[in-house]
Amino acid sequence: MALTAEDLRDLVVLLETHPEWRKVLWALLASEEVLRMPAELAELRAETERRFTELAEAVRRLSELFVAHRQEFLAQQAHTDARLAELTETVRRLSELFNTHRQEFLAYREETDRRFAELAEAQRRTEESLAAHRAETDRRFAELSAEVRALAEAQRRTEESLAAHRAETDRRFAELAEAQRRHYEEFAAHRAETDRRFAELSAEVRALAEAQRRTEEILQQVLLRQEQFQRTLDHFGQIIGPITEEHMVQALQEWIAQQGGTLLTPVVSITLDGLGEVDGLARARLPDGREAWLLVSAKAKVWARSITEFVERILRHPEARERLQAQGVGDPVLPVVFGRALDHRALEAAQRARVGLLIGRQGMLVPPALWSLSEGKPLGPSS
Template sequence: MAFTVSDLREMIELLEQHPDWKQVLRTVLLGEELLALPQLVRELVDIQRQQAQALARIESIQAEMLQVQRQHTEWLQRLTEGQQRHEELLRQHGEWLQRLTEGQQRHEELLRQHGEWLQRLTEGQQRHEQRMDEFAIEQQRMRATFERELENIRSDLARFTTKLGLEIEEQAEDTLQWVMEQKGWKLVEGPRTLTTNGEIDVVAVFENEQGQRVTVLMEVKLRLNRRTVEAWATRVRSEGFTKRLRRHGLTPPYWVYLFGFRIEWTAGKVAEQRQIGLMTARGEVLPPIQLS
């Protein structure tokens, strides 16, 4: 029997009236696999949604990982740069240590040299001190020898001076007697030396041509200068000096001479002003003015 459109309409109405038949009809017409297809599609959509969410999470995680990786890259870059700086610092430190080591070696060499120099200086100082000790001993010996020789020289000089003084005084006495004899005077007393608060080298008493006694006083020097004349002239004119002469019996008038082997020019001028006679080994140079 043919299935018409009206039959289809009736069947649709029946299905509307009996909903449970719809499911049976679908099963008959579509089969279980086709009926399960919507559920499968829903499940697939749900799975796809879950996958999309998973992909979104994966992308987020990937983005985070990329960010972390970028940060790691930056950190690695900074670490690399820091390491490079550290390596540069280490290189510089190595150079500094090398220079310090070389400097220390130079210092050690200098210290060694200084030690050698100090050793040589110490040895030199010890030798110098030894030589100084030897020199001091030798100096003491030489000083003792010098002092002995100096004492001998002083003794010889004293003897020579005494002898020379005596010879000069003898020369002065002889010259005085000769000069007075040339004047026609006679020696009455002396000549001799008189000590009266200072020594008078030659004292003699003569009698002149008129029979008058004259006391001659003479100071003897090797060289006569202005100061010598001034001192002798002042001395013989002092009141104390004449009193001491009188106590020794030497009364005025006085003739006062200075005897010298050499007479300076100024000494002659002063002697003339102070009325002091001058005499050398050759004889009378300047006659004195009689003092009463």
């Protein structure tokens, strides 16, 4: 059933009688986006409702004046009521559009306010200045009230102005209906495009979730294999480590004997509390009668980085040197890297670092230089 002007007036009277119903009605019509607007916008909305109530009251008084006119005026009144019903339906549809798409509603409100004494200009400046917008709205409503009173006076004075008003009203209603139709078509197209994009996005999200699941499965398999490899490596280290150190002790004893020196202490290993480990430590008497400490790093295979790590982590590292000194190791020291196999780049690295390179059955390929443990550098000029 179509909404008539009489229904609108009844609704206005009910809202005036029960102000608390306005909030309930507004909560049903408003969207979550509107409810989240700042408190200032809520105050402006209440003020706008009050102004529209005053305008409805003015229309009601104008309708009472129409009753006193002749049959043509009554026919015009009926025609106006029908137009008002169409306007009410249009406003309702535009309110629904506002709930789902605020930008569409703002555009419609701008068009409507421009058609009726440029009220949209004040509404459009809401975000720029709330205070200025409220003042502008008051001024526009004052102008609109004045226009309504002038219209009523002109209605009473002349029937010709009534005909002109009817023609202008028809034109404006036609423009409003056309604008509403265009807005609805644009909104429908936008909603269809939005639905399509959401469907595409949902498919992409599902594909991403599936890829993530597969990645996590692969990662779990990699972690499992890494743990298995680490356990294998640890087990291998437990086997190969003692064997390598045993060969290191034998090769070190043979080299010292070949040089005419003597080991004064057993060859032992020492851990430096998280900073590393010296695989071989022993005090020796050199052929010239001097005594020195042998510091040995044992590897299954010696690489160039084996030399570099021994120098940086033990011989030059301040805390490692302090802990060795705390164990009674003093100057000078003979640093040696032992291995059962050799990468060719390790030879140059040992010569450059002035660190001894002792390889299994091959013997001492690079003789060690005397180092100062307290200073962390070789004694004497570099070769």
